[in-house]
Amino acid sequence: MTDIVRRSAALPKKNSRSGEILRHKAFYLMLIAPVVYFIIFKYGPLVNAQIAFKDFQALDGVWKSPWVGFRNFMTFFSSIYFWQLLRNTLTLSLGKLLIGLPLAVILALALNESSLRRFRKTVQTATYLPHFLSWVVMYGVLLLLLSPDEGLINEIIKALGGKPIAFLQDPKWYPWVAVLSDVWKETGWSAIIYLAAMTGIDPGLYEAAEVEGATRLQRIRFITLPGIADVIITIALLRLGTILDAGFHQIFMTYSVPVYSVGDIIDTWVYRQGVLDFQFSLATAVGLFKGVIGLLLVVFFNRLARRYSDSSLF
């Protein structure tokens, strides 16, 4: 029955389908260049990804290189790098999330609570400035702070009679440098969304709490934090979806051979294997592995995030 209804409703439409398309021809013309661009630069790489299953030879090209099945994947899974890369990637990524997210929420709370309007505005403006700096500039700033012979922090250590520390070259320190420099750069920017969520809380709740004699901290605990809990959970889940992105540009700029054991992540390894060592097939296999896991994670965590709010990536 419903089938018949649907079909009869579809009939007149079907007749005018070509008319509909013709009526929209201007929009299709607008889409020509973007679609061609997508085919070359977004689908081209997907086609090239086949070399993950081949033994890529530059002379033979992508299509003519011989198939080798899953050999490149096996090489990677059984290499000593596999667990190290996975561990480094997850450690740095989770470290940034676990330290960065609470600090961003606290910053947003402090900004929200401050009654000095202009000071608040100035602090907020200053804190998200570093978000717009590139990791090259950031590396320069870090060098002038941390390097053993010209860094401010080492100047202080030396003045206090200590021995300078090579923060960027010491495997004990490097993960902290990576995590904290990212936190330094991004906390102000991340706070914006929490601050926006706080301004969306019904002011009537605060007034009622004041009448009831709630202290400032009680108001934060029972009104503000519950009010933005959905946003916090959503952001955390969306970040977990991209957990395999540990910050390629940052690590690429700041790491060096002595800290590979703690700083080398999947993306930097792919770069070195592919671009520097010409192991195109192996590097592509690892990139593909990351892409597949990344896809599953994004889809999974977006589903979860959608339960907490109506905002998700797709």
Next chain:
Amino acid sequence: MRKAGAKDEILYQIAVNLYLAVIFLIVLLPLWRVLMLSLTPFGHLDNSFGLLVGPKDWTFDAYAQFLSHPAFLRAMRNSAVITLGGTAINLIMTVPMSYALSVKSLPGRKWLNIFVMIPFLFNPGLIPSYLVVTSLGLQNTLWAVMIPGAIGISNMFIMRNFFMEIPQDLTEAARIDGASELKILFRIVLPLSKPILLTIGLFYAVGHWNEFFNPMLYLNDQKLQPLPVLLRNILMGVNMNDYVEYDAFSTSSVQSLKAASIFISMVPMMMAYPWIQKHFVKGSLAGGIKG
């Protein structure tokens, strides 16, 4: 009773604002130190603590040494070309695509959305894209850093969502009056979309100005390299003499030169910053991407 409450309130405000002041200093002091270092003359570095309040006699020599060197100026010009040209390409490609996909009645829209979502969700990594760019012979041309990222998919979605919220009555009325779709786009839709065009344009422009990885990957020719690539070489101590007059007679120390080159690459961003923050904050909040 009431007095005690007021006192608590004052203490609370002191604590909150003190915390903000500390954060403020943590963010700005490292940048301040870079600026001070860049102004310090050679041989005055011994007392580095003093640099937090500024060197005693400052000098712009380090800046002059860079700004008088042809290689450095060329890098700045390359950066300007990449930023302006790249952003223009971004907008020329992103605007029509988002506009067409914002039309709900467009036949095949569902399929086009899937066509866009697949590469958005699945990224096969660096090497397959690298092979696309090199097989097109784009390396060692500025196109290699301007074209491959011509459409940022999330930017395209943000813009499409904005277009979708423009009341249809406006465009429908123009259509009845016989206006062409292109005319509707330029006369009605785009003037209404200035905030989003600015936001997305700035997103793209900041990305281009800061970009160092793709230029490093695709531009081996030193004549084509933009500022961040030069800055990277300077910081890593590679071929410093190629970009700056640095020899035994140099009036600036290596540290001052590094600091100056860092600061020079930040200046355009700082100048655009008041503008950026006005639009970016709104844009970043409008960024909820829904299909």
